[in-house]
Amino acid sequence: MINLKIFSKILDLIFPDKVTCVNCGCEIYSSDKYSLCEECLKTLTIIKGKTCRICGRGISEISSYEKCMECRKNDFYFDGGFSLCVFSGTIKKLLMDFKYNEKNYLYSVFSDLIIDNLNLNDLDIDLITFVPVHFTRKFFRGYNQSELIANDISKKIGINSKKILIRTKITKRLKVLSKEERKNEIEGAFIINNKKNFTRKNILIIDDIYTTGTTLNECSKVLKYNGAEKIYICTLAIRCKD
Numbered sequence: 001m002i003n004l005k006i007f008s009k010i011l012d013l014i015f016p017d018k019v020t021c022v023n024c025g026c027e028i029y030s031s032d033k034y035s036l037c038e039e040c041l042k043t044l045t046i047i048k049g050k051t052c053r054i055c056g057r058g059i060s061e062i063s064s065y066e067k068c069m070e071c072r073k074n075d076f077y078f079d080g081g082f083s084l085c086v087f088s089g090t091i092k093k094l095l096m097d098f099k100y101n102e103k104n105y106l107y108s109v110f111s112d113l114i115i116d117n118l119n120l121n122d123l124d125i126d127l128i129t130f131v132p133v134h135f136t137r138k139f140f141r142g143y144n145q146s147e148l149i150a151n152d153i154s155k156k157i158g159i160n161s162k163k164i165l166i167r168t169k170i171t172k173r174l175k176v177l178s179k180e181e182r183k184n185e186i187e188g189a190f191i192i193n194n195k196k197n198f199t200r201k202n203i204l205i206i207d208d209i210y211t212t213g214t215t216l217n218e219c220s221k222v223l224k225y226n227g228a229e230k231i232y233i234c235t236l237a238i239r240c241k242d
């Protein structure tokens with residue numbers, strides 16, 4: 001019996017539909033996974049092996065700890081987490097295109113990569129949500145990138161996605177602030193949108209980039225204070241400590 005993959009490659013050769021790689025723009029086959037050419041796919045810095053059980057950052061295989069150094073220093077409200085890539089190279093460029101160059105169709109590529117590489121199904125999740133942006137930011141950009149990914153993952157794995165948080169404050173760039181300043185800046189930035197239906201539920205929060213965990217921690221705190229049971233986080237890319 002002819003292998004389906006080969007059959008589809010043959011079909012692509014006979015009827016090419018001029019699909020291009022979402023990163024470099026070279027021509028690819030419509031059957032190429034994630035709409036990325038082989039070369040670009042190879043350059044994704046997907047995190048493999050042993051990871052910190054709190055933030056998902058890669059840690060040494062021989063480490064006797066379950067947490068990375070940052071998560072050992074901080075007490076987070078979230079109970080566990082994953083991150084797809086290290087924030088560098090191809091994923092960094094794709095994320096910038098996604099956020100600032102109106103390539104909002106990339107959400108589907110990202111959600112496929114997350115579903116195929118992270119074991120979200122091993123978690124007992126009742127509900128998926130996302131880190132909200134302030135309504136003015138959504139108005140000017142036209143979309144919230146984390147919301148698009150969360151809703152697509154929800155559709156693909158069959159777990160409900162809901163907007164349960166509202167961002168009430170436009171915050172400064174947290175990356176450049178000290179730990180204390182970050183805490184003060186983010187404090188009170190989120191309120192509950194809809195209190196119904198998440199008491200004692202396990203929630204997965206989706207966000208695009210993990211830097212210090214401050215924003216995800218504040219979201220987790222608000223959800224836990226309002227009755228959520230376990231909180232897991234999933235980010236597309238995590239910045240490594242400089």
Ligand SMILES: [Zn+2]
Nearest residue numbers: 021024037040
């Ligand atoms: Zn490419």
Ligand SMILES: [Zn+2]
Nearest residue numbers: 052055068071
């Ligand atoms: Zn960690």
